[in-house]
Amino acid sequence: MTAWSWIQAPEARKLSLPAAVGIHMQVQLVRTLRLRTLWPWLAMTLAVTLGGWAIVRFSVESADHFAEYVDTWGIRAIALVALGLGTAAVRQDTEAGALAFFLLRPQAKTALPIGRWLAVAVVAGALGVLSMLMLWLATRGTSAEMPFTDLASLLLAAVLAAMAYSATFVAIAIWARAAVGMSVGWLVLMDNLATKSTSFAAIAPSHYLAAILGDESAPETTVMAAVAALLGWTALMLVAAVVRLQREPPMVQQG
Amino acid sequence: MLTPLPPDNTVLRMQRVTQQYGANVALLDATFDLQPGVVGLLGPNGAGKSTLIHLAAGLKTPTRGKVTWLGGKTLGDAALEGQIALVPDGDSLPKLDTPLSLVTMVLRCHGLVAHDADTRARAILTRLGMEAKWHDALGGLSRGQRQRVKLAQAFALPARLVLLDEPLNALDPMWRLEVATLMHEAAQNGACVVVSSHILEEVQSIAGWLLLLFRGRVVAAGSQAEIRALLHKRAQALRLKASNPRALARELLSRAPVTELKIDAEYLTVQASEPAELFAALPQAVLASGAHVDFAATDGDDLISLFHALAKEVK
Numbered sequence: 001m002t003a004w005s006w007i008q009a010p011e012a013r014k015l016s017l018p019a020a021v022g023i024h025m026q027v028q029l030v031r032t033l034r035l036r037t038l039w040p041w042l043a044m045t046l047a048v049t050l051g052g053w054a055i056v057r058f059s060v061e062s063a064d065h066f067a068e069y070v071d072t073w074g075i076r077a078i079a080l081v082a083l084g085l086g087t088a089a090v091r092q093d094t095e096a097g098a099l100a101f102f103l104l105r106p107q108a109k110t111a112l113p114i115g116r117w118l119a120v121a122v123v124a125g126a127l128g129v130l131s132m133l134m135l136w137l138a139t140r141g142t143s144a145e146m147p148f149t150d151l152a153s154l155l156l157a158a159v160l161a162a163m164a165y166s167a168t169f170v171a172i173a174i175w176a177r178a179a180v181g182m183s184v185g186w187l188v189l190m191d192n193l194a195t196k197s198t199s200f201a202a203i204a205p206s207h208y209l210a211a212i213l214g215d216e217s218a219p220e221t222t223v224m225a226a227v228a229a230l231l232g233w234t235a236l237m238l239v240a241a242v243v244r245l246q247r248e249p250p251m252v253q254q255g
Numbered sequence: 256m257l258t259p260l261p262p263d264n265t266v267l268r269m270q271r272v273t274q275q276y277g278a279n280v281a282l283l284d285a286t287f288d289l290q291p292g293v294v295g296l297l298g299p300n301g302a303g304k305s306t307l308i309h310l311a312a313g314l315k316t317p318t319r320g321k322v323t324w325l326g327g328k329t330l331g332d333a334a335l336e337g338q339i340a341l342v343p344d345g346d347s348l349p350k351l352d353t354p355l356s357l358v359t360m361v362l363r364c365h366g367l368v369a370h371d372a373d374t375r376a377r378a379i380l381t382r383l384g385m386e387a388k389w390h391d392a393l394g395g396l397s398r399g400q401r402q403r404v405k406l407a408q409a410f411a412l413p414a415r416l417v418l419l420d421e422p423l424n425a426l427d428p429m430w431r432l433e434v435a436t437l438m439h440e441a442a443q444n445g446a447c448v449v450v451s452s453h454i455l456e457e458v459q460s461i462a463g464w465l466l467l468l469f470r471g472r473v474v475a476a477g478s479q480a481e482i483r484a485l486l487h488k489r490a491q492a493l494r495l496k497a498s499n500p501r502a503l504a505r506e507l508l509s510r511a512p513v514t515e516l517k518i519d520a521e522y523l524t525v526q527a528s529e530p531a532e533l534f535a536a537l538p539q540a541v542l543a544s545g546a547h548v549d550f551a552a553t554d555g556d557d558l559i560s561l562f563h564a565l566a567k568e569v570k
Contacts, residue, residue, distance in 0.1 A: 004378035006444050009413050011256060012337045012366035020364070027360045036351060097345035100314060101361045101408055104339050106331050108364060249314050 020107045024115025025122075027102075028089055032123050037088075041081045045127045048077040053138040063144040070135060070154065071215050075206065078128035078161040079187055085123060086169030087179040089116040094173075094250050103249055113241035117170045125162030132158045150214075153223075157212045160230040164205045167237035174241045174250060205233055257413055257445060258334045261326025264290045266416050266447035267311055268327075272320030274306050274471075281306040283471045285320070289416075289447045293438050295462030296451040299562065302468040304451040305344050308418045311449065312341045325415060337365055340409040344420040344451075346401055350394030354385050354404045357393065361408040379411040380404070382437075384430065398425035403434075410437050417441055417448045423457055435461045455562075469562060492526045493533060496550035497541075503548075506540035507533070521549075 015023070032038065052069055059065045090113075093099040102112055132154040139145045146154075172186065173179040190204040201207040208226035221229075244250070260266070267289040274282040282303040298304050309315045310322055313330045328335055348357065355376055362372035380386060383403040393401060402425050409417060419438075423431050438448045438461060452458045458465070465482045467475040475485055492515075497503045500523035504516055507525055511533040515526040527533035530553075541548055 004375075004382040006413055006440060010367055010371035010375055012412060013368070014333065014336055015366045023363050027364065030356065030360070031349070031351065034351065092349045092351075096347045096349050097343045098348055098357070100309075100312065100341050100343045101357075102364050103314060104312065104341060105336065105365060247316070 015105065015107060015111075017107050017111055020105065020111035021115045021118065024102070024108070024112050025118040026115075028116045028119030029122070031092075032085055032089075032119060037085075038123075041084060041123075041127060044077055044080060045131045048073050049131050049134045049138075052135040056138050056142050056144050062142060066135075066139065066144045067213075067215075070132075071210055071213055074128075074132060074135060074154075075157065075161050075209050075213075076191070077131060078124055078158060079165045079191070079206075081127055082120060082124040082162060082165035083169050083180075083183045083187065085120045086117070086166045087173040087183055089120050089170055090173035090250075091179050099249060103245070109245040109249070110242050113170055113174060113245060114238060117167050117238060117241070120170060121162045121166040124166055125159050128158035128162050129155055153213055156227070157209050160212065160227065161205070161209050163234045164230045164237075167234040167241075168205070171237040171241040171244075174244045177250075205230060208233075256337075257415055258325055258338050260291070260415075260445060263288075263326065265326055266290060266324065267449075268321075268323045269307075269310070270321045270323075272310060272317045272322060274303075274310060274315065275318045280471050282310070282317075285473050287466060287473060287476050289449065289464075289466075291415075291442055291445050291447050292464055293442050293448045293450060293462045295458035295465045296449055296468065297453070297455055297458055297465060298451075298468035299453050301470075302453075303471040304453075304468055305420055306471075307468065308341070308343075308420050308449065308451060311416065312339055312418050314341075337412065338415040340412070340414040340417045342405045342409045342419045342422050346398045346425060348393040348401050348404060350392060352393050353388075353390050354380055354393065354396075354400075354407070355389040357404060358408045358411060362411055365412060367412075375411050376407070379407045383407050383410075383433070399427060399430065402426055403430060406434055406437070410441065413441070413444055413446065415446055417446050419448065419450045421451055421453075423450075423452065423454075431457070467562070492524055492554045493530075493537070494550075494552050494554060495523045495525070495548055496521050497523055497544075498547040498549075499544060500546070502544035503540060503546040506544045507536060510536035510540055 051073060052066060055065050055069050056062050090099070093102065102108055133151070136146055136151045136154055168186065169179075169183050172183050176182040191206045208221060208229045211221035211226040212223055265288045269285045269287055272282060272285040273280065285307065296304050296307065306315070310317055313322070323329055324335055325338065352360075358376035358380060359372045362375055363369065367375060377386075377389070380389060383406060385400065385403055385407065388396060388400060393404065396404070402422070406419070406422060409419065417438075422434060426434060438450065441448050450458055450462060459479070462479070464478055465476065466473060467482070475482060477485070495503065498521070500518050500521060504518060504523055504525070507513055508516070512528045513525055513533070514528050517524040525533060
């Protein structure tokens with residue numbers, strides 16, 4: 001091993017923004033892809049998948065129940081994974097006072113939230129896609145059997161849900177002190193209250209996800225419009241996170 | 256690589272910097288220049304030390320005033336890339352990370368390729384005695400060990416401005432010495448190392464230059480000698496143990512503007528309107544009185560007394 005020396009220090013590269021985003025994403029993936037971090041979310045994804053399989057096998061009106069189950073629990077599981085990982089992605093550093101270590105490079109205030117969001121979205125999206133795929137496979141050969149076009153909708157919804165929810169919870173974690181409580185509150189408000197009122201439905205990601213899944217509760221929204229809305233929401237949340245870090249990183253204490 | 260110093264050697268310049276949190280003024284009109292060397296940032300809890308450090312690190316934008324680095328450079332200047340290192344206050348770290356993974360991650364974010372980051376992280380952690388704990392979860396380490404990990408990420412690469420908020424907390428004497436050595440080595444390599452502390456004695460022994468903060472204001476700044484002179488000026492009383500205190504008192508009365516004098520057995524306590532004149536007169540007075548002085552001390556010439564005196568002025 002090389003002994004530590006002031007003189008023979010390795011040269012640090014000047015990082016471009018995409019390179020910095022990649023490194024921050026890598027940092028978050030290293031932290032997330034540990035069994036100790038991941039097991040609750042793996043277990044929840046498995047439980048949701050088994051629940052869908054049980055409905056398909058044992059429910060009399062399996063097709064209706066299954067569609068409702070996917071809309072509700074299939075998507076909500078992705079939201080919960082994004083909530084758990086998204087809030088932790090920033091909170092573990094802010095609470096530990098370690099966020100400053102990562103923010104001393106000028107581009108880090110932009111790269112950190114995007115990189116961490118990407119990592120959370122990739123993990124939440126992968127679990128969501130896996131779950132949707134298994135749910136779709138579970139319907140094969142049953143009365144609830146879905147065509148390939150439905151699989152495409154399921155996978156698209158899973159990916160967009162992971163992107164939109166991860167961005168939301170990373171932004172909340174950067175903006176709010178009680179990030180988990182705020183995130184749960186937001187999720188309950190958006191998914192249960194806002195979607196019940198037509199006027200508020202337009203600000204709820206779940207409304208657009210329902211449109212992608214062909215849910216009757218969102219009849220006036222086309223799939224293209226829903227995709228655009230979810231991508232727009234994701235971008236808005238990321239901008240909010242970046243703005244907050246640029247203005248005042250949350251670890252700064254008075255004293 | 257270190258950015259060259261400007262002609263005036265200024266690493267950090269604050270010009271009338273004020274930082275407010277709502278109605279609370281954390282820092283008021285701070286104006287000073289810092290050059291390479293070890294700088295002690297002293298002040299009681301709540302004096303504004305952490306705020307000043309965060310402003311110096313570029314993590315905050317001041318409410319008013321201007322912060323510049325390395326001869327007028329502002330945040331976003333490419334020449335500031337990698338020139339600032341920071342150890343924030345607080346003793347916790349992400350629990351599931353390990354010393355090696357955390358320091359490596361920080362170095363990767365600072366632009367080192369994976370292999371270099373790993374090698375450098377191992378080297379600095381070894382220097383700070385953490386080689387047996389590379390792969391232990393940070394949550395399971397002692398406070399002192401976690402502090403050394405925080406210091407490792409700050410000292411891993413040369414930087415022009417190294418900001419250390421209460422860096423000696425929880426370190427045992429051996430590691431305090433080693434960290435002080437690291438600070439001096441960094442300073443010798445052209446860094447300005449700012450060490451904040453509310454424990455005055457520990458900074459006095461490390462820093463050549465001192466910046467005293469009280470209630471958000473820079474109440475004094477200067478070299479150890481300048482601060483000592485300030486203390487000297489503010490000395491409240493001279494206390495002596497002498498074989499003939501009465502004779503010595505007579506001599507002092509005739510040579511200095513003594514305002515108060517007290518004799519208690521062998522002890523003589525003297526106060527003067529101009530303490531500097533009293534101290535200057537002391538050797539002659541001792542010789543003239545023929546007294547044998549066993550012990551001499553001043554009251555009020557330590558930094559604690561200075562803070563108390565400055566606190567009265569700030570009020």
